[in-house]
Amino acid sequence: MSGLDLGMAQKVLDSQPFSSLVGARITAFGDGAATLEIDSRAELHQQNGFLHGGVLAYAADNALTFAAGTTLGPAVLTGGFSIQYLRSATGTALVARAEVVHSGRRQAVARCDLFAVGEDGAETLCAVAQGTVLNANPS
Numbered sequence: 001m002s003g004l005d006l007g008m009a010q011k012v013l014d015s016q017p018f019s020s021l022v023g024a025r026i027t028a029f030g031d032g033a034a035t036l037e038i039d040s041r042a043e044l045h046q047q048n049g050f051l052h053g054g055v056l057a058y059a060a061d062n063a064l065t066f067a068a069g070t071t072l073g074p075a076v077l078t079g080g081f082s083i084q085y086l087r088s089a090t091g092t093a094l095v096a097r098a099e100v101v102h103s104g105r106r107q108a109v110a111r112c113d114l115f116a117v118g119e120d121g122a123e124t125l126c127a128v129a130q131g132t133v134l135n136a137n138p139s
Contacts, residue, residue, distance in 0.1 A: 004074065006030070009066060012074075019062065022055060026066060032100035034066035039093050051089035051116070056096075060112045060129035063098035068108035068133030071100050079107060081131025089116040089126040101130075106138045 004012070009029040013019045013036075022044060028035035036059050038044070046052045060083050069076045098112035111130045115123035 004029070004069075009034070009069075013062070013066075016062075018058070022058065024059070024062065027095075028097075029066060030070055032067060032070050032103070034063050034070065034098050036063040036066065036096045036098075037093055040089075040091060048088075049090070051094055053085060056085065056089060056094065056114050056127050057083050057129075059094055059096035060098070060114060060127065061131070063096035063112045064110045064129065064131040065133050067098035067100050067110045067112075068103065071103035071108050072133065072135040073137070075136040077134050077136050079132035079134045081129055083127055083129040085127045087124065087126050089114070091116040091118045091124070093117040094126075095123060098129075106135050108133045 006029045009026045013026055022038055024038050027037050044055045065078050095115045096112050098110050100108050100110045102109045109132055114127040116126045117123055
């Protein structure tokens with residue numbers, strides 16, 4: 001994804017059927033970082049009314065991968081990631097902000113902070129993630 005701009009990154013995201021299903025959008029992309037946002041809606045909640053943990057994991061996975069793609073190029077795959085849930089995600093939206101911690105030729109390590117956005121626009125940290133992203137076409 002290196003050399004791509006925000007509009008092209010959104011087109012890549014839109015080409016993923018699951019991303020379209022959850023309504024994900026990229027609001028920042030470049031220089032080793034990416035931000036992914038998802039509006040909260042009932043279909044994405046679990047039985048207690050919170051955003052489902054799987055939605056948070058999806059957001060972390062994609063934000064980590066897009067951030068790493070700014071340093072590794074467009075052919076990237078998630079090698080693995082871990083997520084720690086800190087509190088329930090409630091509110092109007094979820095924001096996943098990822099940044100590359102280290103990038104080499106074959107892989108990058110990135111971290112992601114996930115925030116629940118309240119009715120007043122205030123952000124509350126609800127999860128943190130870290131992962132490894134692999135260059136699918138190392139030269």
